Amino acid sequence: MQINGVKQKEQQRGHVLLIAGATAVRRRSVQLEPSANLAALSVVPVPVLLGSDVPSDTTYLDGVRDQNALLTRLRIAAATPGPLLVYLSGRLTVDRRGHQLYLALAGTATSTTRYTALPWEWLGTELRQRPPGLTTVLLDAAADKHAWPLLQEYGSLPAPGSVEVYGAVAPPGFTSSDSSVSTYTRVWIEQLRRNPQRPVNSRLHALTVGAAALPPGTLIVPTALELTAPEIATRHAAQQAATRPPQTAVQRILAGDTDFIEELRKRRAPAPAPTPQSQAPVPPTAPAPAEPASASLQFPPPTAPVPQQRQHAAPEPQPVRAAHPHTQQPVVAPQVPAQAPVPVQQPVAHQQPAPAQQDPRPYVYGLAQQGKFAEAAHLAQAWETHTLQTYGIDSPQATQWVEIRADLAKQQGNFVLATQLWISAGRTRLAHQSPDAPEVLNTAKSAHYCWTQISEPRHARECGPELISLLRALPSLDRRHLSVAQQRLEYLHNAPSGT
Numbered sequence: 001m002q003i004n005g006v007k008q009k010e011q012q013r014g015h016v017l018l019i020a021g022a023t024a025v026r027r028r029s030v031q032l033e034p035s036a037n038l039a040a041l042s043v044v045p046v047p048v049l050l051g052s053d054v055p056s057d058t059t060y061l062d063g064v065r066d067q068n069a070l071l072t073r074l075r076i077a078a079a080t081p082g083p084l085l086v087y088l089s090g091r092l093t094v095d096r097r098g099h100q101l102y103l104a105l106a107g108t109a110t111s112t113t114r115y116t117a118l119p120w121e122w123l124g125t126e127l128r129q130r131p132p133g134l135t136t137v138l139l140d141a142a143a144d145k146h147a148w149p150l151l152q153e154y155g156s157l158p159a160p161g162s163v164e165v166y167g168a169v170a171p172p173g174f175t176s177s178d179s180s181v182s183t184y185t186r187v188w189i190e191q192l193r194r195n196p197q198r199p200v201n202s203r204l205h206a207l208t209v210g211a212a213a214l215p216p217g218t219l220i221v222p223t224a225l226e227l228t229a230p231e232i233a234t235r236h237a238a239q240q241a242a243t244r245p246p247q248t249a250v251q252r253i254l255a256g257d258t259d260f261i262e263e264l265r266k267r268r269a270p271a272p273a274p275t276p277q278s279q280a281p282v283p284p285t286a287p288a289p290a291e292p293a294s295a296s297l298q299f300p301p302p303t304a305p306v307p308q309q310r311q312h313a314a315p316e317p318q319p320v321r322a323a324h325p326h327t328q329q330p331v332v333a334p335q336v337p338a339q340a341p342v343p344v345q346q347p348v349a350h351q352q353p354a355p356a357q358q359d360p361r362p363y364v365y366g367l368a369q370q371g372k373f374a375e376a377a378h379l380a381q382a383w384e385t386h387t388l389q390t391y392g393i394d395s396p397q398a399t400q401w402v403e404i405r406a407d408l409a410k411q412q413g414n415f416v417l418a419t420q421l422w423i424s425a426g427r428t429r430l431a432h433q434s435p436d437a438p439e440v441l442n443t444a445k446s447a448h449y450c451w452t453q454i455s456e457p458r459h460a461r462e463c464g465p466e467l468i469s470l471l472r473a474l475p476s477l478d479r480r481h482l483s484v485a486q487q488r489l490e491y492l493h494n495a496p497s498g499t
Contacts, residue, residue, distance in 0.1 A: 012082035014056035016049055017073065018042075020063070021090020021118070022104035024142035026173060032142045034089035035062050036180040040189055041087065048192055051136075051201070052083045065107045070118055071126075078126040086123070087138045089185065092147040092169060093117065101150060101157075103141070110146075120157070128160040136201055139167030139221065140184045148172050157221050166205040167221050174215035174462070187212040206393040211385070216420050217466045364404065373412040380405045399428045406446065415453040419463045422447035426470050436476035444470055448481055457492050464489035 018041060020034035038060060041049065046056050059077065064070050077084055091104040095113040102108075102117035109116070127135050137159065143151055148171055151157075159165045168184040188208045192198065199207065209220055360383055367376035384401035391397045406421035426443040433440050451467050454460040468489065471482040 012054055013080060014046075014050050014052050014054045014082040014084065015077045015080035016046055016056060016058045016085045016087070017061070017077040018059065018087045019061045019070070019089070019103075019118075021088065021141075022106055022108055024091040024144075024170075031174060032089070032091070032140075032170065032182050033180050037089045037140060037182055037185045038062055038087075040181045040185060044189060044192060048198060050083055050085050051198055054082050056082070063106045065105055065116065067105065067116060067118055070105070071122060074122065074126050078130060082134065084127075084130065084135045085138065086127075086136070087140075088123075089140045089182070090142075092120075092141045092143045092151070094146045094150055099150065101147060104144075124158065124160050124163070127163050130162055132162040135163045137163055137165045137167075138188075139165065139169065140182050140188075141167070142170040142174070143172055143219075145172045151219055156219075164201055165221055166201060168209070168212075168214055169219040169221065170215050171217040171219070174217075183212045183214055184208060207389070210388040210393050210398075216423075216462050361404065364408070368408055368411055373408060377405065377408050377412070380408055394428050394431060396432075399425050402428070403443065406450075410446075410450055415450045416456075416459045416463065418450040419447055419454065419467065422450060423463070423466050423470055430470070430473055435474050441474060441477055444474055444477060445481070448485060451485070452488070461489065461492045464492065 018038050020038045023030060023034060024032035042060070046058055047053050050056055057080075059073055061070060061073060074086075077086065088103055093102050093104045093108070093110075093113055094100060095102060095117075096110070097114065101120040102113050103120065104113070104117045107116055123137065127137070139157070151169060157165055157167075157169075170182075188204065191204055191207045191211070195204075195207075198204070205222075214220075360379065364376050364380050364383075367373075367379070380401060384398060384405060387395065387397040387401055402421050402425040406418045406425060409415070409418035409421060422443055426440060426447055429437070429440045429443055447467055447470065451460065451463055454463065464485070468482065468485050471477060471485055
């Protein structure tokens with residue numbers, strides 16, 4: 001967080017306010033333990049948590065029952081002139097009368113929510129007057145069955161424009177992980193440890209969401225589409241441009257700063273020479289480039305949906321394979337490597353351009369055809385992580401690897417994971433492409449097919465709402481896909497609990 005002026009920096013103080021609300025419990029099973037999250041955050045140095053080296057105060061509030069006492073602490077933190085981080089973890093609920101969102105505290109009951117819980121509205125009221133760029137709210141919570149419909153209606157969490165809100169809200173009824181620390185908080189801390197140069201909050205959130213195995217249907221705040229909004233991107237760019245020590249090119253890439261790469265490419269651009277387009281046509285047997293052209297990886301601009309003639313035959317969900325190398329453009333190199341190509345970070349500071357990496361997709365699918373699904377999945381996940389860090393969480397490159405992982409999971413018979421990955425890829429493509437784009441429709445069909453193959457009713461019920469939400473967003477898709485999915489989900493909900 002940038003602070004203007006050396007004298008002002010010396011006078012300012014930062015503040016970290018950590019709040020643990022009520023434990024989220026379902027059928028006597030703990031889903032989220034806020035106290036464990038606060039204990040994990042307590043071992044992280046305060047400058048790393050805050051993203052600033054200014055002197056800071058830290059307040060831990062665990063087990064608070066009085067909402068007025070909590071409001072007093074919040075007002076003290078909001079009066080801090082320097083950077084402020086407010087972390088909240090616990091169960092989100094609503095009051096019966098006003099239908100407002102609350103963070104349940106220790107001792108909060110359904111009938112006493114208005115008097116024993118922290119209203120989310122209070123948070124915005126107290127932080128609204130703070131200067132832009134100095135306030136971050138980090139939320140790791142689970143919603144109960146009363147709060148979840150309200151969150152679905154919002155699609156996000158209301159907050160003042162001067163406050164950055166990041167986090168994840170798990171849906172009601174999710175299955176907790178084996179770790180006492182919730183997934184989002186644990187991975188968020190891991191990302192801080194892995195990056196010596198602390199990423200800005202937006203990138204840290206994106207890395208966390210990309211690496212965390214969050215429950216299906218989790219509400220991500222903000223979404224990838226919101227992160228790419230112009231005003232948010234400008235604010236994060238200003239934060240990233242804050243004063244910091246000189247960095248090498250590789251350090252700048254790992255920290256998310258890739259603006260300088262295009263300038264280096266222009267400097268290294270060779271003298272005009274005949275391009276492959278101006279030469280004679282290449283025979284079909286000639287090897288294709290190891291890496292696909294970047295233009296083919298770009299999302300096409302949205303276009304108006306084109307009316308299509310509906311088929312009379314009932315649609316049957318069919319699996320759609322992820323993008324394979326084109327059969328007319330083999331990617332076989334003159335010498336086949338003995339081992340799988342792995343993602344590497346090429347230093348951009350050299351004068352000579354680095355050679356293009358070999359396309360790893362044929363090798364990944366070759367492992368799958370040999371039945372080595374674990375090796376194929378591990379390699380695909382490594383490349384997905386590489387593309388996430390290089391191009392961004394919602395980039396076409398990262399989406400392609402999500403689809404490849406989904407296809408591998410389907411081949412292995414892990415239809416739950418395949419369904420979740422196809423839905424995630426469909427949501428990302430829908431944010432950049434027209435709802436009637438063939439890639440978007442094929443992704444939705446693949447998600448529907450894999451969902452129909454899930455034999456465990458509980459897992460099918462968990463994935464059903466997200467799938468139906470995706471199908472509803474595609475008006476060009478045959479409506480019978482949606483009706484079939486709705487009928488199956490209704491049957492699963494009405495089926496006996498033992499099935």
